[in-house]
Each structure stands twice: as structure tokens, then as C-alpha cells.
Amino acid sequence: MPKHSLEELQAIAKRVRRAIVQMTGAAKSGHPGGSLSQVEILVTLFFGGVMRHDPAHPEWAERDRFILSKGHGCPALYAVLAEAGYAPIDQLNTLRKLGSIYQGHPDKRFLPVLEASTGSLGQGLSIGLGMALAGRLDARPMRVYVVLGDGEIQEGQIWEAAMFGAYHRVDNLVAIVDYNKLQLDGFIKDIMELEPLVAKWQAFGWHVIELNGHDIPALQAAFAEAATLKGKPTVIIAHTIKGKGVSFMENSPKFHGVAPTKDEVAQALKELE
Numbered sequence: 001m002p003k004h005s006l007e008e009l010q011a012i013a014k015r016v017r018r019a020i021v022q023m024t025g026a027a028k029s030g031h032p033g034g035s036l037s038q039v040e041i042l043v044t045l046f047f048g049g050v051m052r053h054d055p056a057h058p059e060w061a062e063r064d065r066f067i068l069s070k071g072h073g074c075p076a077l078y079a080v081l082a083e084a085g086y087a088p089i090d091q092l093n094t095l096r097k098l099g100s101i102y103q104g105h106p107d108k109r110f111l112p113v114l115e116a117s118t119g120s121l122g123q124g125l126s127i128g129l130g131m132a133l134a135g136r137l138d139a140r141p142m143r144v145y146v147v148l149g150d151g152e153i154q155e156g157q158i159w160e161a162a163m164f165g166a167y168h169r170v171d172n173l174v175a176i177v178d179y180n181k182l183q184l185d186g187f188i189k190d191i192m193e194l195e196p197l198v199a200k201w202q203a204f205g206w207h208v209i210e211l212n213g214h215d216i217p218a219l220q221a222a223f224a225e226a227a228t229l230k231g232k233p234t235v236i237i238a239h240t241i242k243g244k245g246v247s248f249m250e251n252s253p254k255f256h257g258v259a260p261t262k263d264e265v266a267q268a269l270k271e272l273e
Ligand SMILES: Cc1ncc(C[n+]2csc(CCOP(=O)(O)OP(=O)(O)O)c2C)c(N)n1
Pocket: 031, 033, 034, 035, 037, 070, 072, 073, 119, 120, 121, 122, 148, 149, 150, 151, 152, 153, 178, 180, 182, 183, 184, 242, 256
């Protein structure tokens, strides 16, 4: 992919946010909040000079792999894949329709360019570790990136995977926790607190980088740091705002799994001009 300037990356992020609002609005269902919180993370990975990938050759064996473990946030992934040219941009508004390539959770049967079908929370880190180990066995330079939700990491399988990744020194994998402080119907701290989160990952043997998940240059620096680190997997604890970019969605538990109405779509798009 050509290298983009910060202004270009921010423009892509805005287009992705507009697409998320339009897709969920058209579907009248879906997950806008957790899609909007991870936009800069995905845009930095795909367009910010981080992932080695080539939309003209989606099956390139040495490509870096991306797994959206928090699969319900797929409107953001679909918009990014469409921006990159992996999938048709003019079908985004068929989200969640019967037979659409853009299913309500990422489904490889409908959209083969996806690396994995996800949405049953807790599984993506294990899948990613398997791919990273396979890459190592095949002596390929590929790296694996897995986005996790903060609510998602309450799942036990995540911590089994965390233990495994450190023990097997899987240094070609980066996990990114979209730390938006909200889960399905409330705040993490009121349901099952994660803190001290940095100390937990460190205790499991991971290299930890904490940053503002909407800060593209900080994300680029963190991915570059992770790429040079040998012998340990890296986790990026990305502090984000659920619903980021749309005033009435920001920090609102309501917009986890509720789509914007027609009027709300119009207002959101005005804010995202
Ligand atoms: C195994 C499993 N249990 C429950 C769900 C239902 N579910 C979908 S999203 C969600 C909350 C996830 O919260 P978080 O990971 O913080 O997501 P985000 O805030 O990024 O949207 C739940 C419980 C699921 N998809 N998979």
C-alpha cells in the first residue's frame, strides 16, 4: 500500500465513520459504538504503513493477517476493506441483509478475503496465535494483528491464549485492546473491572504499550516498536471512546447494539462532514 500522510489517514478515518453510520442506519440494527471506537486502529494498520498487504494480491502467502476478534464491530472492518479495494464499496449498505457479503458478524463464507469468521467473543487471539506460529514454522516474515474488545477480554479463553503466546514467544503477533470502557449494556467497572490491566498483561509475559487509540502517530510508533521486539508478543492497550466522532453516541451504552434512526444518521453525518 502507498504510504499516506496523517491528513490522508484522518480523511480515511472520517469516511470510515460515515460509512459505519450509514450502514447501521440502513440495516436498522448493528453495533455502531464499538465500530466507531476502533476506526483509527484499523485505519493505521491498513493504511498507515503498518501491515504488509496488497489488495491486488489478497492471497499473497506472506501478507500480514488481521483478525477482528470483536466481530460485532465489523462495519468498521468492512468499510476499511472496501476503502482498500478488497471488497465492493457500493454494497456496504447491504449490511445484515439476507445473503449479503457483509453479514452482521464477519463470515468468511460470504466474504473470503476475511482471515477468520469471528463474533463469538474470546476466540480471535487463539486463532491469531495459531496463524503466527504457522508463519514461524513456514519461516514467513508475516505478522498477525488481533483487535480485542475490553468486555471481550473478560472471557477465560483470552487468558489461556495470553499464557500460551508468552510461553511460546510469539513475537510476530500484536493484540490491540479497544479499551472503550463499555461492554454490551454498561460500563466495564460496574460489571467486571479489568484494572490493573497493564500489570495483568505484563504478569502474563507480554510487552505492553498503553496509548490513546485515536492518536494515529502514537499507534504507528507502537506498531513499529512491536515489530522490533524479539521473544515476546506485544499488547497495545488503546484507550478509546465508544461511539467516537458522533456526539450523542460517545460514551453511551445505548449505542452498543442500537442503530441510529434516520434523523440520527442525518445529524451524525453533519457532525462528520
Ligand atoms: C461468546 C459471546 N458471548 C456473548 C456475545 C454477545 N456480545 C456481543 S458484543 C458483547 C459485548 C462486548 O463488549 P466489548 O468487547 O467491550 O465490545 P465493544 O465495546 O468494543 O463494542 C457481547 C457480550 C458474543 N458475541 N459472544
